[in-house]
Amino acid sequence: MKISILYFSKTGKTKRVAEIIKEGINTIDDIEVKTMNLDEIDYKFLDESKAVLFGTPTYYANMTWQMKKWIDESKNCNLEGKLGAVFATAHYIGGGANVAMTTMINHFMVKGMLMYSGGSALGQPYIHLGHVSIGDGNEEEDKIARIFGERIALKAKELFK
Template sequence: MKISILYSSKTGKTERVAKLIEEGVKRVQGIEVKAMNLNEIDKEFIDDSKGIIFGTPTYYANMSWEMKKWIDESSSFNLEGKLGAAFSTANSIAGGSDIALLAILNHLMVKGMLVYSGGVAFGKPKTHLGYVHINEIVENEDENARIFGERIAKKVSQIF
């Protein structure tokens, strides 16, 4: 079973978090995962994936224009019925990441994807809408990103 992690990253911060999430996904047996910058897409892998995790830096409480463009132009990809999740990076806790995540999740539902956040039922880290990596907070953040990836992979395994 495959999971794709799609992200945009200008400074490398969002890419770094995507790689941490990828490490977490790898904790679950039977899952093949590939993290891909939007500039380096493997269409076949995405189409074969049962889950896709979307990652974006937060700009003015929204996703990056590259992510929005990819979503707008993704009609040739098989997204319907897959499990979708999202993460964002931000420079501060007041950066509007929750709004950026909601924007992505809305688009995923329009594409016919199932949406999963990783939830709060498992305790910390609590991921209400998806994972948010705040650059000014460093304590436990790397492990929290891995836990998010692991939770998404477990849910993909459970559903599919």
């Protein structure tokens, strides 16, 4: 089974988190995962993916214009029925990551995705809308990012195997 992680990263922070989430996904057997910046998407791999995670830095309490542009222009990319998840990076707590993630969730639901985070159903750590990394991140945030990746991979296997 394939899982794609699409992200935009200008400074490298969101790319770093994407790679850590990938580590969590890689703990689950029979999953092939690929991280892709928005300007280097392997559309064949994306089309074959059963789950797609989307990551964005938080700018002005929302996703980046690059992510919004990709969403707007990706009409030839069929995401319907795929498991979706989102994550965000922000400079500080209260920087708008929840708004960015909620906005992305809304857009991907319109595209027919099945959005998932694990929420509180899986217990600690609670990952409400998606994973958030603040500043340069830290060991605890990295641990949660790995758990987030693992949870998404497990749910994808449950739904699509």
